[in-house]
Amino acid sequence: MATHQFDGIIVGAGGAGLMAALQASKTAKIAVLSKLYPTRSHTGAAQGGIGAALGNSEEDNWEWHMFDTVKGGDYLVDQDAAEIMCQEAVEAVYELEHMGLPFNRNADGTIAQRPFGGHTRDHGKAPVRRSCYAADRTGHMILQTLYQQCIKQGVTFFNEYHVIDLLTNNGAACGVVAVEIATGEIHTFHSKGVMFATGGSGRMFKITSNALTLTGDGMAVLYRKGLPLEDMEFFQFHPTGIYKMGILITEAARGEGGILRNGSGERFMERYAPTLKDLAPRDMVSRAIHQELRAGKGVNGKDYVHLDLTHLPAKTIHEKLPDITDFVETYMGLDPTKDLIPIQPTAHYAMGGIPTNSNAEVVIDEKNTPMPGLYAAGECACVSVHGANRLGTNSLVDIVVFGRRGGKAMAQFVQKAALQPLPADPEAPARARIDKLFNSTGTEVVARIREELQAEMMDKASVYRIEADLKKMLEIIEHLKKKYESVRLIDHGKKFNMELLEAFELEHLLQLAQVTVTAALARKESRGAHSRDDYPKRDDANFLKHSLAYPEGSGVRLSYKPVSITRFQPQERKY
Amino acid sequence: MDVKFKILRFDPDKDKKPHWESYQVEMEPTDRVLDGLELIKGRVDGTLGLRRSCAHGVCGSDAMLINGKNLLACKVLVKSLPQPITIEPMRGFNVLRDLIVDMEPFFAKYRAVKPYLIEKDERPEHKERLQSPADREKFEDTTKCILCGACTTSCPSFWANPDYVGPAAIVQAHRFIFDSRDQGKEERVEVLDGRDGVWRCRTVFNCVEACPKGINVTKAIGEVKQALSKGELDPPK
Ligand SMILES: Cc1cc2nc3c(=O)[nH]c(=O)nc-3n(C[C@H](O)[C@H](O)[C@H](O)COP(=O)(O)OP(=O)(O)OC[C@H]3O[C@@H](n4cnc5c(N)ncnc54)[C@H](O)[C@@H]3O)c2cc1C
Ligand code: SF4
Ligand code: FES
Numbered sequence: 168m169a170t171h172q173f174d175g176i177i178v179g180a181g182g183a184g185l186m187a188a189l190q191a192s193k194t195a196k197i198a199v200l201s202k203l204y205p206t207r208s209h210t211g212a213a214q215g216g217i218g219a220a221l222g223n224s225e226e227d228n229w230e231w232h233m234f235d236t237v238k239g240g241d242y243l244v245d246q247d248a249a250e251i252m253c254q255e256a257v258e259a260v261y262e263l264e265h266m267g268l269p270f271n272r273n274a275d276g277t278i279a280q281r282p283f284g285g286h287t288r289d290h291g292k293a294p295v296r297r298s299c300y301a302a303d304r305t306g307h308m309i310l311q312t313l314y315q316q317c318i319k320q321g322v323t324f325f326n327e328y329h330v331i332d333l334l335t336n337n338g339a340a341c342g343v344v345a346v347e348i349a350t351g352e353i354h355t356f357h358s359k360g361v362m363f364a365t366g367g368s369g370r371m372f373k374i375t376s377n378a379l380t381l382t383g384d385g386m387a388v389l390y391r392k393g394l395p396l397e398d399m400e401f402f403q404f405h406p407t408g409i410y411k412m413g414i415l416i417t418e419a420a421r422g423e424g425g426i427l428r429n430g431s432g433e434r435f436m437e438r439y440a441p442t443l444k445d446l447a448p449r450d451m452v453s454r455a456i457h458q459e460l461r462a463g464k465g466v467n468g469k470d471y472v473h474l475d476l477t478h479l480p481a482k483t484i485h486e487k488l489p490d491i492t493d494f495v496e497t498y499m500g501l502d503p504t505k506d507l508i509p510i511q512p513t514a515h516y517a518m519g520g521i522p523t524n525s526n527a528e529v530v531i532d533e534k535n536t537p538m539p540g541l542y543a544a545g546e547c548a549c550v551s552v553h554g555a556n557r558l559g560t561n562s563l564v565d566i567v568v569f570g571r572r573g574g575k576a577m578a579q580f581v582q583k584a585a586l587q588p589l590p591a592d593p594e595a596p597a598r599a600r601i602d603k604l605f606n607s608t609g610t611e612v613v614a615r616i617r618e619e620l621q622a623e624m625m626d627k628a629s630v631y632r633i634e635a636d637l638k639k640m641l642e643i644i645e646h647l648k649k650k651y652e653s654v655r656l657i658d659h660g661k662k663f664n665m666e667l668l669e670a671f672e673l674e675h676l677l678q679l680a681q682v683t684v685t686a687a688l689a690r691k692e693s694r695g696a697h698s699r700d701d702y703p704k705r706d707d708a709n710f711l712k713h714s715l716a717y718p719e720g721s722g723v724r725l726s727y728k729p730v731s732i733t734r735f736q737p738q739e740r741k742y
Numbered sequence: 743m744d745v746k747f748k749i750l751r752f753d754p755d756k757d758k759k760p761h762w763e764s765y766q767v768e769m770e771p772t773d774r775v776l777d778g779l780e781l782i783k784g785r786v787d788g789t790l791g792l793r794r795s796c797a798h799g800v801c802g803s804d805a806m807l808i809n810g811k812n813l814l815a816c817k818v819l820v821k822s823l824p825q826p827i828t829i830e831p832m833r834g835f836n837v838l839r840d841l842i843v844d845m846e847p848f849f850a851k852y853r854a855v856k857p858y859l860i861e862k863d864e865r866p867e868h869k870e871r872l873q874s875p876a877d878r879e880k881f882e883d884t885t886k887c888i889l890c891g892a893c894t895t896s897c898p899s900f901w902a903n904p905d906y907v908g909p910a911a912i913v914q915a916h917r918f919i920f921d922s923r924d925q926g927k928e929e930r931v932e933v934l935d936g937r938d939g940v941w942r943c944r945t946v947f948n949c950v951e952a953c954p955k956g957i958n959v960t961k962a963i964g965e966v967k968q969a970l971s972k973g974e975l976d977p978p979k
Contacts, residue, residue, distance in 0.1 A: 204845070206889050207793075207801040221870075264870040267859030267923065269878060269885050276872030301885070307800065308885065315858035349838065378795040379780075414798045493956075494798060497817055498772075614784025657788035660755055663839040666788040 170355045170589075173198045173323075174581040176343055178330045178385060179364035180205035182306070182566035183545025183573075185313035187362055187527075188322045190574030195581045198356065199322060200345055202329040202380065202668070205314050209366055209378040210566065213306020214417035214490065215283060216298030217263075217567070218560030219256035223277040224296040229253040231289060232297065234735060236561060239285040239448045240518075240554020241695035241705065242737035243398070243713065243730055248525045248550045250733065252561075252568050259567045260299050268312040270301050271487075281487075282422045283559045285448035291742070294446050298560045303417050303490045309563060328354065329668050332597045333361065333388050333541075334590060340540035341587035344597040348668065351661025353601075355593050359584045360577040362542035363389065363521060363529075364570065369402075371676045371683070372514035372629060373621040376408055376415035380672075385547040386520055387675030390682070394531055394538070395715040395726070397549040398519035399679065400686035403557055403696045404630050406452035408513025409498055410471045416491055416510060418559045420476060421445045423487055427452070428473045428507065429464040435472075440742040447742045450556040450696045453512040457630045466509065473507035512630055516557050518696065519683075520549040522715065527573025533715065533728040540584060544573040551713065554730075555695020604670050609653025613666065616647050616654070617673050620680060628684050633700040637688040644681045648721070651677060682716045685723040690714065707737050745769045745778055746826035749790070752837050760837065763787075764826065771821035775808055779815055779829070779841075791840035799954055802888035805832055805895070806841050812892040812952040832895035834904065848891050851907050854933050855915040860926025877922040884917040884962050886955040893949035893959050899942045906942040907933060909949040909959045916962040919969060928977040931970065940967050 173196050177184045180201035191197045201208070220227040232253040237244045264270060264278060271279040280296040288295040301308040317324075327348040334342040340361040345354050365385030369377025390396050406427070407416040421427075427445055429435045439455040440447035447455075460470050476484055481504045484492055488503075495503045521543040522530050527550075528537040545566045552565055623643050627636040651674060658666040692706035693699050712727040744766055752760040767781045776794055783790040792815075793803040799817040806815055807830040809823055820827065835843035865871075887910065894900050894908035915934055918924045934940050940963055949959035969975050 203795055203801075203803070204849075207795050207803050209796060209801070211888070212796050212798070212800045258868070261868065261870050265861075265865040267918075267921070269881070269921070270870075272873050272875045272878050274875065276874050278870050302882075304886070307888070311885075318853055319856075319858040378801065379797055380795045412798075490800075497799070498774075498819070612784070613788075614780075617784075660753060660789065660839075662754060663791045663842050665783070665791055 169352065170357055171198065173356065173358045175360035175362065175577050176200060176356045176358045177362045177364060178343060179366060179545065180324065181208035181364060181366050181545060182210035182309050182313060182563065183570035184364035185317055186567050186570030187364060187544055187574030187577070189313065189316055189320060190571050191578040192320060192322050193578065195578045197323065198325055200325045200328040200330055200343070200356065202327065202348070204326050205324065206310060208310060209381055211307045211310040212378065212415070213309070213563055214303040214415060215419035215422070216281065216300035216305045216560045217260060217309070217563035218283065218286060218297050218558070219260040219299055219564065220253065220297060221257060221260060221278060221280060221299065223273060224280050227288070227295055227297055229257060231287065231295070232256065234290050235286050236552065236558055237554070237735045238291070238740060239558040240556055241740055242711065243551065243554030243694060245551045245731040246733040246735065247731045249552050251525050252552045252564055255568045256564045259564065259571070263309065263312060263567065266312050266316050268301065268308050270299055281419060282446060284418045284421070284446045284452070285443070285558045286560070291442070294443060298419070298422065300419065303419055303488050306563065329671070330384065330388065331600065331671055333392055334593050335392065336587040336590050338538065339587050340538060341589060342593070344594055346668070348663055351664055353594050353597055355589065357586070357589055359581040359586050360540045360542065362527070362544060362573055362577055363547055364543070364545045365547045367517045367546040368676065368679050369514045369517070371620065371624050371680045373625040374408060374413040374511065375514040376405060376413055377514065382672035382675050383517070383547070383679045384672065384675050385543065387678050389521055390678060390718055393718060394529070395522060395717045396519060396682055397522035397715055398551060398713050399682045399716055400690050400714060401518035401555050401696050402514060402683065403449055403516040403518060404453040404512040405449055405515035406456055406512050407474055407510045409494065410509035410511050412498055413513040414494055414498060415513060415515065416474060416494070416508065420474060420488055420491060423483055424479050426475045427456070428475050429459045430466045430472070431464065435459055435464070443742040448556055448558060451742065453630050454698055456512055471509045471511045474510045475507050476503045477505060477507065514629065516562060517546055518549065518551070518553045518555065518557055520547045523548045523550055525550060525572065526576040527569050528576060533726055535728070540580060542573045542577050544569045555697060600671070601667065604654065604656055604667060605659060607653060607655045609655045611650045611654045613654055613670050613673050616650050617676065620644070620647055620676060624680055628687060631698050631700050632687055634688065637684050640684045641681070641688070644677060644684065648677050682723055686714045686716055686725060689725050711737065743769060743771055745820050747778060747782065748826045748828045750830040751840055753789070754839060769820055771819070773820055774816050775818050775820060775823070775827060776804060776815040778820060778827070791842050793842055800888060802890035805890040805892040806830065807832060812896045814890060814954045817954050832891055834895045834901050845891060848894060848910065851911040852889065852914055854907065855911045855930050856926065857914040857918065859918060859921065859924055860929060862925040871923055873922055881917050881920040883957050884913045886957055887913050887917070888955060890954060892952040892954060896948040896952040898946055898948065899944055903938065903942060905938045907938055909943070909963060912940055912963050912966055913957060913959055916966050919966060919975065927975040931975050934966060935970050940970065
């Protein structure tokens with residue numbers, strides 16, 4: 168057992184965690200813990216861009232950005248938070264540039280911007296160029312740049328530490344417990360402030376753009392402690408994943424002029440969104456693809472459609488979408504300048520997560536009461552700026568803006584807060600979890616349970632949902648959770664025991680899937696990414712509210728809280 | 743199709759030295775080598791140790807020797823390889839377990855070249871610094887690096903002298919030296935021009951072949967050498 172003491176601990180070294188670390192470590196003693204080496208974080212996979220109303224190429228302003236965010240989120244967005252985000256996005260992008268981020272440039276030397284789904288001029292009149300980008304590697308550049316700045320600033324890292332428990336005392340956060348992956352040793356980190364920035368949970372679905380390590384650990388660790396999760400029924404499916412693999416083809420491909428075509432070559436988005444067409448928000452495009460497939464209009468009777476870039480100049484494809492070109496060549500053996508690309512919707516982004524206010528403080532009830540010392544930012548958090556459906560480029564804005572706000576808030580908090588004593592035997596629950604897995608005499612295997620969960624979730628709880636399927640899915644999860652109780656590990660070693668870590672990750676996925684499906688079953692309406700075949704309309708009278716899910720026995724208890732509506736009253740969502 | 747793998751295994755708690763193990767798994771021809779390793783780990787032998795995350799060649803976790811070449815396991819399809827597919831850890835780093843190597847010396851060299859923008863002037867307020875597309879293009883290639891280590895561990899100069907700063911660190915230095923916004927070029931000269939700096943490079947080109955991001959590593963090293971020879975990195979007079 169080893170105990171470390173810091174003013175603040177940040178769990179996660181993606182964009183949100185690193186941004187928070189840069190802020191907080193200016194004045195406080197901070198450590199960043201990450202199960203991956205920081206530059207391996209999935210922020211590095213983000214392709215298309217970061218949205219900010221710089222107005223470099225044409226007129227734009229933050230209020231239009233805010234409108235698009237609220238409408239894109241099907242009015243479930245907390246508008247006070249969205250206002251902050253869209254205003255601060257502009258300075259955030261300048262700050263990234265100042266840190267050295269190599270944005271693409273216009274001829275006049277300013278940051279280049281391009282169109283993206285759902286981003287419009289003057290409240291929906293036409294697409295606008297708002298996405299600031301660095302080729303199709305914007306996330307890679309953000310992650311690298313923030314990590315570079317952390318090196319410059321001498322931020323303390325504990326790399327390859329896998330956090331499995333949150334410590335609390337007297338109603339406040341006071342640290343975390345982690346497994347050092349290289350040795351298998353358990354470490355206690357004792358601190359006044361704790362921030363979770365652990366990213367998404369896309370691995371609960373079979374087809375996903377998310378890394379193998381995106382298993383919702385932060386969300387699940389807090390949920391296991393009895394804290395609520397917000398709006399977990401909303402999971403975004405990105406329309407253009409590489410067929411069968413789920414690897415993302417950025418919306419920027421359509422921003423640059425790419426077109427979706429069904430099996431008969433028709434540009435079907437013209438029928439679904441006459442104004443924005445292929446650049447309609449993701450939930451709509453994903454549903455349109457599913458409807459085409461249901462109507463038998465897939466390609467060659469299979470469950471995919473085509474993304475067509477062949478009419479774009481080869482130079483545009485090679486210069487603005489080089490990584491996409493590489494993916495398509497490597498994984499499909501196709502040349503995007505000549506061949507149509509088979510695509511299908513892929514599980515992409517968790518709109519829901521750990522409820523926070525706009526200072527990234529975790530709030531733990533319907534009245535938005537913060538838990539002292541506890542913070543969350545990035546994809547694991549739900550501020551909520553994405554509502555029922557996130558707009559493209561808004562997650563990178565979210566991680567930078569709220570990572571920074573959270574880092575600042577935590578730094579201020581630790582200046583005046585007292586260090587809570589550690590609870591008695593802080594490592595006991597973590598050790599019990601590990602011992603149970605090592606001592607199991609069962610016969611179940613982690614990988615098989617995971618595969619079954621992923622396949623069933625894809626089938627029953629993805630783009631379209633219906634009561635009977637969701638109920639069946641809850642039974643399946645119940646059954647898989649039972650199986651998990653008799654999982655047996657083959658690896659009993661301590662050093663780099665990846666099987667042990669994957670067992671924790673699976674347990675997290677099972678819990679989050681249960682929350683997702685329970686909340687989806689209760690939401691008897693269709694809003695944003697949550698589409699019910701049996702309740703196809705949005706129902707503001709009954710469901711213009713955020714869900715909160717708490718663990719209760721082996722099940723989930725749901726409760727709700729109101730949405731903050733300031734500038735924009737809910738309207739019908741047409742594009 | 744059935745795919746045969748031969749993997750060099752090493753468990754520091756049990757083995758004195760590494761040994762080969764053979765496996766066979768059922769896969770699609772279009773599956774990645776990484777899918778095969780995951781299948782082996784998930785279904786056949788849960789003790790197999792490897793790092794991986796993104797599974798599509800962007801995070802740099804899973805560089806390893808595949809049929810004798812440094813490749814990312816997630817960026818090569820099984821149908822493109824003769825069988826049995828042999829898998830070994832990258833050469834030149836200590837093996838911690840199976841395919842997992844100690845990357846810390848690699849990152850230490852990365853940090854040594856000051857891989858961050860050095861700013862002397864005040865930042866402009868409420869706007870970006872300007873940079874022309876042509877200036878931006880000068881370091882485009884080296885911004886792509888994902889720190890996977892494939893170049894450095896395929897370099898004979900590095901094998902011969904583990905203190906050599908290595909291609910990856912030079913690529914990172916290049917990324918800033920040729921950025922018109924950077925104002926600290928002279929601060930990187932000591933490491934680059936020193937005994938274990940760029941002059942250890944013998945232009946063998948292994949690094950270019952190894953780089954999964956298609957970076958022309960040797961060209962970048964050449965440009966750094968030239969800048970050093972011409973005194974372009976000396977402090978401004
Ligand atoms: C392919 C792809 C493309 C995208 N493109 C865009 C885009 O163009 N624009 C946009 O706005 N958004 C995009 N997104 C979304 C956006 O990239 C992510 O939502 C965002 O980067 C998440 O950042 P994060 O910091 O919250 O988490 P991540 O970057 O995922 O980082 C999570 C961190 O938490 C750590 N961690 C997790 N669990 C543990 C644990 N148990 N113990 C210790 N550490 C842990 C990990 O090691 C990692 O460091 C894209 C997403 C994907 C998948
Ligand atoms: S230059 Fe290429 S091979 Fe070398 S570390 Fe970077 S990405 Fe890997
Ligand atoms: S797993 Fe990320 S590069 Fe291969």
